[in-house]
Amino acid sequence: MFSREARAELLAEADPDALIALADQCLADGAPVRVLTAPEVGCVTAQVVDPVAAERFLLGDILACRAEVELAGHRGWAMRLGDDRAAVLAAAVLDAEVQAGRSGAAAVDELCRRTQQARAAEDDREWAEIAPTVVEFEELT
Amino acid sequence: MGYSGARGGLAAILAAERLVRDKRDAAAADLAPATVVGAFRLGVDRVMGEAGLYHEQTAGAAFQQAEGDTMEATHLLRAHRSRLPRLATSEPIDPDEMTVLRRIVPAFREPDGPQLLGRTTDYTARLLDTAVRHPTEPEPEPAHTPRPATAAMRTPRRFLDQLRKMDLVVEHRGEHGDAEPHDLARFPARPPAPRSAVLSAMSRAETGGLVGLWYRSILGPDGNIHEVTLGEVRHGHLPLRVRHPHTGNPVTVGRFRATEAEAIEDLDGAEEQRDKFDVGYGLCLGHNERKAIAMANLDIANRRFGRSSPLEQLLLMTTDGLDSTGFLEHLKLPHYVTFRSMVERKQAMRANTETESRSTEPWGRTCR
Numbered sequence: 001m002f003s004r005e006a007r008a009e010l011l012a013e014a015d016p017d018a019l020i021a022l023a024d025q026c027l028a029d030g031a032p033v034r035v036l037t038a039p040e041v042g043c044v045t046a047q048v049v050d051p052v053a054a055e056r057f058l059l060g061d062i063l064a065c066r067a068e069v070e071l072a073g074h075r076g077w078a079m080r081l082g083d084d085r086a087a088v089l090a091a092a093v094l095d096a097e098v099q100a101g102r103s104g105a106a107a108v109d110e111l112c113r114r115t116q117q118a119r120a121a122e123d124d125r126e127w128a129e130i131a132p133t134v135v136e137f138e139e140l141t
Numbered sequence: 142m143g144y145s146g147a148r149g150g151l152a153a154i155l156a157a158e159r160l161v162r163d164k165r166d167a168a169a170a171d172l173a174p175a176t177v178v179g180a181f182r183l184g185v186d187r188v189m190g191e192a193g194l195y196h197e198q199t200a201g202a203a204f205q206q207a208e209g210d211t212m213e214a215t216h217l218l219r220a221h222r223s224r225l226p227r228l229a230t231s232e233p234i235d236p237d238e239m240t241v242l243r244r245i246v247p248a249f250r251e252p253d254g255p256q257l258l259g260r261t262t263d264y265t266a267r268l269l270d271t272a273v274r275h276p277t278e279p280e281p282e283p284a285h286t287p288r289p290a291t292a293a294m295r296t297p298r299r300f301l302d303q304l305r306k307m308d309l310v311v312e313h314r315g316e317h318g319d320a321e322p323h324d325l326a327r328f329p330a331r332p333p334a335p336r337s338a339v340l341s342a343m344s345r346a347e348t349g350g351l352v353g354l355w356y357r358s359i360l361g362p363d364g365n366i367h368e369v370t371l372g373e374v375r376h377g378h379l380p381l382r383v384r385h386p387h388t389g390n391p392v393t394v395g396r397f398r399a400t401e402a403e404a405i406e407d408l409d410g411a412e413e414q415r416d417k418f419d420v421g422y423g424l425c426l427g428h429n430e431r432k433a434i435a436m437a438n439l440d441i442a443n444r445r446f447g448r449s450s451p452l453e454q455l456l457l458m459t460t461d462g463l464d465s466t467g468f469l470e471h472l473k474l475p476h477y478v479t480f481r482s483m484v485e486r487k488q489a490m491r492a493n494t495e496t497e498s499r500s501t502e503p504w505g506r507t508c509r
Contacts, residue, residue: 004385004387004388004390005385005388005390005391005392005393008385008392008394009392009393009394012392012393012394012395013395040226040228041225042225042226042227042228043194043222043225043226043227043228044227044228044229044230044231044381044383044394045227045229045230045231045324045326046195046231046234046379046381046397046426047230047231047232047233047234047322048233048234048236048424049233049234049235049236050236050336050340050422050424051235051236051237051299051301051422052301052313052314052403052420052421052422052440053313053314053316053317053336053422054313054314054315054319055317055319055320055322055336055337056233056319056320056321056322056337057322057323057336057337057338057340057341057344058230058322058323058324058325058326058337058341059234059341059344059399059424059425059426060189060190060193060194060195060344060345060425060426061193061194061195061222061225061227061326062194062195062196062231062381062395062397063194063195063196063199063225064228064229064394064395066228068386075387077385077386077387079228079229079383079392079394080394080395081196081381081394081395081397082196082198083196083199123240123290124290126242127287127289127290127294127295128287130242130243130257130259130260131287131288131290131294132287133243133257133258133259133260133261134255134256134257134258134294135256135257135258136250136251136256137250137256139250
């Protein structure tokens with residue numbers, strides 16, 4: 001079982017095709033769904049705390065997409081980086097599916113677990129690639 | 142075309158554009174967007190940083206459309222960004238959370254955490270390799286299995302913290318409280334400006350312009366002579382968090398790559414703490430070490446000399462590539478009317494001079 005925020009984080013990272021397939025599956029029973037915020041592509045402005053003076057500054061914008069739905073009387077929200085409108089709408093549906101405690105909730109959590117494993121595997125692969133470049137230069141005296 | 146008193150030319154403009162599009166698209170017919178992002182990674186990253194919009198595929202499309210002209214691609218991406226709504230401002234990002242892909246500390250042999258070269262040719266001879274590459278040929282396997290990554294390896298402590306521990310660095314935290322950062326996308330900055338405006342301006346500055354300004358600051362006519370030591374350079378992933386609209390708690394919506402640099406300054410001014418160092422900071426979107434290093438050095442130079450020299454004004458008003466190249470590029474557009482007016486002024490002056498040269502002033506001197 002994931003917290004709302006942990007689930008949102010993993011749905012933001014999940015494979016788009018898997019999201020859309022699962023959302024289609026969840027909606028197949030004809031439950032009433034309403035799009036509150038249509039998938040919208042825009043920017044999230046990255047605000048950074050500079051470590052020298054501990055002052056905030058705006059680094060730039062990151063392309064993102066968000067959506068909000070209501071499914072069986074429960075609201076679902078999602079935001080993902082990039083501009084994949086279908087994927088973000090599917091993620092919002094899956095968030096609502098869990099919030100409503102519907103039958104697809106377990107499958108959503110399973111997708112989140114798979115995403116978590118895929119991220120860990122990707123981190124391991126990345127480290128395996130760069131680890132051989134750790135260096136200890138010798139000092140000439 | 143409707144600029145500066147000239148109009149028409151539509152057929153020629155369309156033919157010129159078609160020439161670009163046809164040649165470009167024919168040459169790049171087999172080039173998938175992912176190939177552009179992968180093969181021209183540093184060019185694409187540079188475009189993202191200078192446009193101030195992070196999205197590899199969109200920047201890659203701009204790079205391809207601009208035929209590899211980074212400034213033109215930046216223009217396309219900045220224009221694209223200008224029509225996008227701002228969905229949110231992120232929660233404040235702590236750069237200490239960076240998961241490093243590369244991290245070097247040139248100032249210190251054994252910093253906390255590894256010296257990690259990452260993906261670089263910094264230590265390799267610059268020899269043009271004209272051999273045909275076969276990407277499908279397998280790379281030789283690494284000779285050893287790497288140790289499992291630890292937090293110290295992936296998120297090492299910054300060099301600045303080591304200097305702080307040794308009480309060797311001037312403390313700036315808390316000097317200006319927690320002021321709202323200046324938003325350059327909405328309000329242009331003019332000197333005197335808060336540091337947040339200068340850092341923002343540099344983070345989206347044109348790389349060559351920033352490097353040129355840095356070089357001028359150490360060797361140029363302004364007299365800002367200063368020691369340059371690079372503390373640390375990193376490239377890695379940073380998390381992006383926003384407030385969840387239903388719970389009000391922060392939620393990570395993804396991560397992006399950035400390059401960070403710390404520049405160490407040996408203080409030697411009469412009013413300065415000569416027994417300590419000062420540190421300048423650079424951070425930009427994507428992988429662009431040249432820019433981050435120039436930014437860090439200019440940050441410290443601006444702290445020391447910004448208000449007593451033209452530096453702050455130069456940083457705020459001359460480093461945006463879209464501003465400078467936009468002005469330069471516009472010179473290619475027809476200026477028939479303005480130039481004709483200049484010609485007519487010259488001719489009028491000459492006619493006036495010829496008329497006046499025939500009449501003399503009472504004391505006999507020609508009126509000029």
